[in-house]
Amino acid sequence: MRRFLPPTRSLPCALVCTAALLIVTACSSSDDSGTTAPSGGYAVGDEPFAVKAATSILAQGGSAADAATAMFFTLSVTYPVAAGLGGGGICVVHDQATGRNEVFNFLARDTASQGAFAIPGNVAGFAALQAAYGNMPWQRDVSPAEQYAATGFPISSALSDRLGSAQDVVRLDAGLAREFLNESGAVRPAGQIATNTDLASTLAAIRVGGADAFYRGNIAAKISGYTSTQNGAISIAELANYQVHREMPRVVALGGELGYLPPEQIGAGAFAGTLLSRLVDSEGNIVTGDHVATATASATKAALDQFGISELPRDLGATGFAVVDNSGQAVSCAVTLDGPFGSGHTVPGTGITLARSPSSGQTGIAAAFLTPALATDGQGGSVMLAGAGAGGPNGTAAIAYALLRLARGVDMTQPDSVRSTGIAPYDTVNVITCQGGICATLPDPQAHGLGAAAGNVTGAQ
Numbered sequence: 001m002r003r004f005l006p007p008t009r010s011l012p013c014a015l016v017c018t019a020a021l022l023i024v025t026a027c028s029s030s031d032d033s034g035t036t037a038p039s040g041g042y043a044v045g046d047e048p049f050a051v052k053a054a055t056s057i058l059a060q061g062g063s064a065a066d067a068a069t070a071m072f073f074t075l076s077v078t079y080p081v082a083a084g085l086g087g088g089g090i091c092v093v094h095d096q097a098t099g100r101n102e103v104f105n106f107l108a109r110d111t112a113s114q115g116a117f118a119i120p121g122n123v124a125g126f127a128a129l130q131a132a133y134g135n136m137p138w139q140r141d142v143s144p145a146e147q148y149a150a151t152g153f154p155i156s157s158a159l160s161d162r163l164g165s166a167q168d169v170v171r172l173d174a175g176l177a178r179e180f181l182n183e184s185g186a187v188r189p190a191g192q193i194a195t196n197t198d199l200a201s202t203l204a205a206i207r208v209g210g211a212d213a214f215y216r217g218n219i220a221a222k223i224s225g226y227t228s229t230q231n232g233a234i235s236i237a238e239l240a241n242y243q244v245h246r247e248m249p250r251v252v253a254l255g256g257e258l259g260y261l262p263p264e265q266i267g268a269g270a271f272a273g274t275l276l277s278r279l280v281d282s283e284g285n286i287v288t289g290d291h292v293a294t295a296t297a298s299a300t301k302a303a304l305d306q307f308g309i310s311e312l313p314r315d316l317g318a319t320g321f322a323v324v325d326n327s328g329q330a331v332s333c334a335v336t337l338d339g340p341f342g343s344g345h346t347v348p349g350t351g352i353t354l355a356r357s358p359s360s361g362q363t364g365i366a367a368a369f370l371t372p373a374l375a376t377d378g379q380g381g382s383v384m385l386a387g388a389g390a391g392g393p394n395g396t397a398a399i400a401y402a403l404l405r406l407a408r409g410v411d412m413t414q415p416d417s418v419r420s421t422g423i424a425p426y427d428t429v430n431v432i433t434c435q436g437g438i439c440a441t442l443p444d445p446q447a448h449g450l451g452a453a454a455g456n457v458t459g460a461q
Contacts, residue, residue, distance in 0.1 A: 040454035043067055044387075044430040044441040045321030047079040047158045048450040053144035054323055055454035057136065064325040065093065065133035066141050068333055069126045071321050073145035073206075076122070077199060078153050081162040081340050082319040082391075082426075085202065085214065086347075086354040088121030089335030090262050091129055092249055092372045096328030099380045101260050104129050105245040107367050108338065108355040115232025117343055118355040119242055120214075120223075122335060127211035128244040133329065142207040149351070150200035152193040155180075158448035160190035162426065165315060166340035175346030176353065199351025215239045219350060226347045227354070234354075249374075252276055253284025254407035257384060260374040267368035268334075272396050275303040279404060292404050293419060300397040309365070312392055315340045315426045316366035317356075320388025320395065324432050324439065330386040334370035339363035369427075371396040375403055385412070387431030387442075394421040398429035398444075406433065413440035420446040 041064065043054035053074040054067040062070075068091065075083035088108030094101050106125025108118035130138060155163070163170065163180055167187045170176040179194050180187060188194060205213040213219060220239045227234045249260040250269050259276075262269035278299035279288050288295035304310070318336035337343075338356040346353045358364040371389040376382060385406055389395025401419045406412050412433040421427040421444060428444040430451075441451025 041067065041323065041325040042432045042439055042441050042451070042453050043071065043321070043323045044432055044443055044449065044451045045071055045075070046082070046319045046428050046430065046444070046447055046449040047075055048156055049078040049148065049153055050074040050321070051450040051452050055452040056144065057141060058323070058325055058454035060136070060140070062136040062141070062325070063134055063327070064323040064329040064331040065129050066136045067323040067325065068321070068331040069130045069134065069141040070144055071323065072122065072126050072333065072335065073142050073203065074148060075319065077145045077149045077196065078156065079159055079319060080353060081159065081166055082317050082337060083335050084337050084342060084355070085123055085352045086120045086342055087335055087337040088118065088355065088367070089125060089333055090266065090268060090370050090372055091125065091331055091333040092260050092262065092374050093129070093133060094260065094330045094374045094376060094383055095133060096382065101249050101374070103247045103249045103262055105247055105262070105266055107266070108358065110357055110359050111232070111234050111238055113233050114357070114359065115227070116230065116357055116360060117227050117232040117234055117345070118338065118357050119234055119238050120355060121242060121244070123206060123214040124211050124242050124244050128246070129331070133331070138210060139207045142203055146200055146203040146207055149196045149203055152195040155188055155190050155192055155194055156448065157190045161448060162315065162340060163187045169341045169344040173341070173344050173346050173353070175348070175351065176341060176344070196351045198349055202350050202352060215242060222350050223347050223352065223354070230345060232357070252280065254280060254375065254403055255284055255286065256378060257375050257407050258378060259403050260376070262370070262372065268370045271303060271307065271368045271393070272371050272400070274306060275299050275396060275400055278302055279400060286404055286407060288404065292401060292408075296397050296401045296404070299400070300393050304393055307368075309393075311362070312365070313339070313362050314424075316363055316369065316391050317342060318366050318370060318390040320370070320372060320390035320428065321430055322372075322386040322388055322432050324383055324386050324434065328382055330374055330383040332372035332374055332386045332388045334372045334388045334390040336366040336370060336390065338366045369393055369396055371399045373399050373403065375406055383434060385431060385433050387429065389427070389429045392424050392427035394424045394427035395429050402429070402431055411435065413438050418442040418445065420444065422446065
C-alpha cells in the first residue's frame with residue numbers, strides 16, 4: 001500500500017502505477033460544496049497500458065470522460081480480445097458539477113440481414129461521451145492508441161493470458177495471426193512487441209475525422225464490402241444510421257447511498273437489477289443478514305435461473321473500467337465483442353475485428369453481464385464508488401457485493417474490499433472507491449489489471 005502527500009505540502013502528487021495492486025491516496029482537494037476529490041484522478045482496468053493512457057490524460061487536465069475515451073481506444077489496440085472498434089458497450093456517468101447522471105448505450109446491434117456480424121457501436125459511443133463531458137481536444141484522447149498501434153507495444157500478461165485461450169480464433173484470421181503469432185505459428189508470449197499498422201491508420205482517420213470517419217466514407221465502405229462477401233452484410237446505411245442512446249440510469253437505494261446502473265430495458269440492467277432486488281428491498285434496506293458473500297452468490301444463482309441461463313462459455317470477450325477525475329466526475333464503462341476477438345473476422349486493410357452478432361449463440365448474451373456502476377453519497381452527493389463488472393455473471397455479482405459492503409459502511413479502501421470473481425477467469429471487476437477523502441483503486445485480485453492515481457502535474461518541478 002502506498003500513501004501520497006496532500007497537495008498542500010510542497011511536493012506535488014506524481015503519476016503512480018502498479019499492476020494488480022491497491023493504490024490508496026489522500027491526495028485531495030475541496031470543491032465549493034465541501035466534498036473532496038482526487039488531485040488528478042484515478043483509473044482502473046484490466047490492461048495496464050490502457051490504464052496508463054487514461055492517467056496520462058488525467059494528469060494533463062482531462063476529464064474522466066476524456067480518460068475513459070483514451071482508455072477504450074488504447075484497449076482496442078492493447079487488449080483487442082475484449083475491446084475493439086467493432087464492438088459495443090455501456091457507460092454510466094456522474095457529473096458532480098451539474099448533478100447529472102446518465103447512461104450511454106452503444107451496444108453492437110444486429111443487422112437487418114441477421115448475419116454473423118454486429119453493427120459496431122463503440123466509436124459512436126465514446127465520441128458521444130467525449131463530446132458531452134470531455135474538456136480536451138478529441139485528437140488527444142485518440143492519439144495514445146494510434147501511437148501504440150503504429151509503433152508497437154509489449155504484450156502484457158493480461159493480454160497474453162487471453163491470447164493463449166483464444167489461439168484457435170487467432171490462427172483462423174489473417175490479421176490477428178499476423179499480429180499475434182510468431183514465425184513458428186505459436187502465440188507470441190508476454191513481452192514481445194505487437195504492432196497493427198492497419199489499425200493505426202484507422203485510428204488516425206478517427207482522430208482527424210471523428211466518428212464520421214468510421215461510420216461514413218472509406219472505412220464504412222470497407223466494412224460493408226467485406227461483410228457482404230462473408231454472409232453477414234453490414235450495409236453502409238446501417239453504419240451511417242447507428243445511433244447512441246442516452247438514457248436515465250436505474251437508481252437503486254442502498255442504505256444512505258444511491259447506486260446507478262444501466263436501465264432495466266437493457267439486458268445488463270435487467271440482470272443486475274434482478275440480482276440486487278434479492279439483496280436490497282424497495283426501501284433500500286439490505287436483506288442479506290451478516291453473510292453478504294453467501295447471499296450474493298445465492299442471488300446470482302437465482303437470477304441466472306430466472307433468466308434461464310444454465311451454461312456459459314469460458315470467455316465472453318468483455319472488459320470493464322472506471323475513471324474518477326479531480327472535479328468529481330466519474331465514468332464507468334463495460335464493452336464487449338460478444339466472444340474473444342468477436343467474430344474472429346478482421347476487415348482487410350482496417351485492423352477492425354468485428355463483433356459477433358448478439359443473436360449468434362451463447363456469446364451473444366455477453367451484453368447482459370456488462371455492469372458499469374456508480375454510487376454516490378445520497379442525491380447529488382460525491383462519488384463513493386465507480387466500477388464495472390464484465391465477462392459474465394460473476395462480474396455482476398462482484399459489483400453487487402462491493403455496493404452492499406459500501407452501503408454497510410465497510411472500509412472499502414482495503415485490499416480485500418473487492419471480491420475476486422474466482423472460478424470464471426474472464427469475469428472481472430475493477431473498482432475505484434472514495435471514502436472520507438481517501439480514494440483507492442481496486443483491480444480484480446485474480447487478474448493482471450492495473451489501478452493508477454494521476455497527480456495534477458501543473459506546476460510540478
